[in-house]
Every structure is written in C-alpha cells, then in structure tokens.
Amino acid sequence: MQKKLILDSDLLDITLNRLCQQLIENHTDFAETVILGMQPRGVFLAQLIHEKLQKALKKEISFGLLDTTFHRDDFRRRDIPAKASETRVPFVIEGKKVVLIDDVLFTGRTVRAALDAMIAFGRPSKVELLVLVDRKHTRDLPIAADYVGKYVDTLTSQRVLVELEAQGHKQNKIWLIKKDE
C-alpha cells in the first residue's frame, strides 16, 4: 500500500489554528488552565499549540511534559520495555483545568496511563483531551477526545505517521502508512 497524505503543511496550520480557537472559546484567558504534552510524540504538537496560544493571548500559559511509561498497562507484555522520557510538570495541577495533548488517538491506552500519571501532581478540576488525529473505531477503552484535528478511518494494519518540522523533518506532513513500512 502506498503512503497516503492525510494533512499537509498548509492544512495542518489551518487545523492547528482552529484547535487553538476552540481552546480559547472554552478556556478564555487560560488563567486556570494548564497544557500537558504527552511524551514522546505529543510534545512537539503541544509546543506548537502552546506557542500559538501564547501569541494569540499575549500571555504566559503553564506548560508541562508528561511521560506515561511507568503507568502503562503493557509492562512485561512487550518484548522490549518502553523507553521512558522526561516528565516536567513545574506547577501543581490541583484544581486546575488540564488540556492533555497527543498526536494520535488510537486504542486510548496511553491516555488512560496519562490520566493515571497526572494524578501524582494533584487533582485537576477538569481534564480535556486534544489530538491531532483521531483514528475512528479503534478504541479499546471508553475514551474520547474533546478537540480533534482530523478524524481518520483506519485499519489496525495501518499506522499514522506524524512528521513535524520540530522533530527534524523537512515539512509538516501527516501520513497514513502500512504498519511495517
């Protein structure tokens, strides 16, 4: 199967702007809201959105990185243990609204782990999920995103490949590819 382009650079920019507008509609000035990028790949997207929001609102917005590795439910079930990444949450999320950001929503298991990992930093008043790509009908758990860049119909044999300039790629491009490609 050939690579299929889901979003190109221009479309991605439009999508990100729209997601930011939706966030501002719901969170107004982000006074009680924090953004958490999910490691490893959600972080780049979260940074893009964070920058855009700070520009639009002309103010600092709390931003953190959340690693879910130690909270995964597939430990000892994989051949190779997942590699941990940095968690950096330099604020308390007690009573705050949290926007979790990841690139692709697939089974929902990473989001479950993230909800678990987040609790170590306090009890948030509300948690929302933003994803760039929502793979429809693939969920293992009752988890849904509040903000979605694009819904995509996929097969389990396929994979969504997110290439961002921030990750060192030439252009921002989101692909649908076959799993072992």
Add this chain to the structure above:
Amino acid sequence: MSKLTQRHLLGIKNITREDIELIFETADNFKEVINRPIKKVPSLRDVTIANVFFENSTRTRLSFELAQKRLSADVINFAASSSSVKKGETLLDTVNNILAMKVDMIVMRHASVGAPHFLAKHIKANIVNAGDGTHEHPTQALLDAFSIREKLGSVEGKKIAIIGDILHSRVALSNIFALKKLGAKVMVCGPPTLLPKFIGQLGVEIEFNVRKALEWCDVANVLRIQLERQQIKYFPSLREYSLYYGINKKLLDSLKKEIIVMHPGPINRGVELSSDAADSSHSIILDQVENGVAVRMAVLYLLAGAAA
C-alpha cells in the same frame, strides 16, 4: 534499544556500556519521580521481589526496598541471621523454597564470591547482586558513576581515585569496571598490603601516597577499612592508617583544586574520612544515597520488563 543485554545484574563485568547508559537514562526519569509529592508509580504492580540478605546491610537493603515500594512491587525480606539457614539449609534449597512461593526477582547479598552467579545457573527468577563477598557490588558502582555524571556532566575522561581498602572491597572492583567502561581514568590508592597484587592489569593506575592521588583526581571515592574481612593485620593500627591515608578538610583545602569526595558508607568517621571532610561541601555522600534509590528503581524496572 531499551533493553538490557542481560537477564540478571550479577556484576558490572558482564554488562555493556550501552546497558549502563540505558540504566542512567531510566534513572534520570525515576529521580524525577522520587522528588514528586507522590513518589510512587505502578510499573511493577504484579511483580514480587525477595530481598535475600545473608550478610548485614542497612543502606543497600533499605534502598532496594524503597526502590521496590516506589515501583509498587510486592516485597518480602529475608535475613539469614533469623532464618533456617542457621539450621543447615543450603543456599539453593533456601532460594528454591522462596521461589516456590511465586517470587519473580531475587535481590541477594552473600558473603561468598560468585553466590549470585551460581544461583543464576539454577533458577529462573531475575537476580540482582547486592554484593557478593569481596567480588562485586554492581548497584553501588552504578549509583557512584551516576552521581559523578550528575555532578560533573559526564564520566568520560574524568579522573577518579579509589582510596582505601581495595583488597577487600567489592565496591572498588565494580567501580573500576563501571568507570573504565564509561571512559574514565581510574587510580587506586592505599597501603601496599591493601592493594591486590595484579590490580594494575585492570588498567588502573596505582599510587601509595594519598596526597598525590588527591592532587591527580577530580573525584575521590573513599572506602572503609573492612576489619570484619581481615583475618590478619594489614597495617599496624587504625590510628596509623588514619595518619597516612585518612582524608580531612585541611588536606582537601590544601589542594590547588576543588575535588569531589564520595563514600559508599558506612563511614568510620575519623579513620578513612574525618567528620569535617565528610560533612564539607566537597562531599556528595548523601546525594549518592538519594541516587541509589533512583538507580535501583531503573535496574529493577529494566530487568522486570525484560522478563516477559
């Protein structure tokens, strides 16, 4: 790659530089975890670990137990002094009985060299060596190197002097292996009677004068005189040892540069290290203890993950 090359951590000798670096990267993340308000993660929730200690220990056993609890593992503790070992049970029988209770990992300290290696040949569970006689103490070496890396940015190219009773020290041997693998220059220093005969073959420099060793090094790892392992007298008296090899604040201040002082504990204050040196700004002894928990969490996490 995020998998160790070994199923057990028996010694530093049989792991690779990549293994050590993977343990350090994982330990960085666990160090962040243990500094949170809630210091626990559920990774090892369905893993049972037995801490089997045939020799006395405070720091290592507490550190391992804390690491296991921070990872949500189930922990059982076994001390030989209060067990059926006293009634004549063999090591293999004792451990097999523990394993029959469905234990996944064994952390063992034993007075005999090679005891964990022997077990590794006969049982299925993952084994972590927490010290075997005068041979190796891998997690101590890992936490020492991790502390140096944290303090100086890296271990590569740094000069580390290991000072004291090298002959009876498992910490010294594991440290030499770990530091050499990470590209450091290593020197051993002590009275000639307390340096093993062929230690130079490990690629370390040898120095008998403690002042020269301190002037050469960036880090001094000071070891305890292990009187309990010494059947004969290796030096005339502790007082004389302290006079020639003891490190104090005055000696440290007289050096032209700032060096870091480490000690694996327990310290015999006033023998190898004076109180004013142990409590000075040179000392990172308590950082070593903190890092010990993070490094042990990383080792247990990586070994448990590979078991599947």
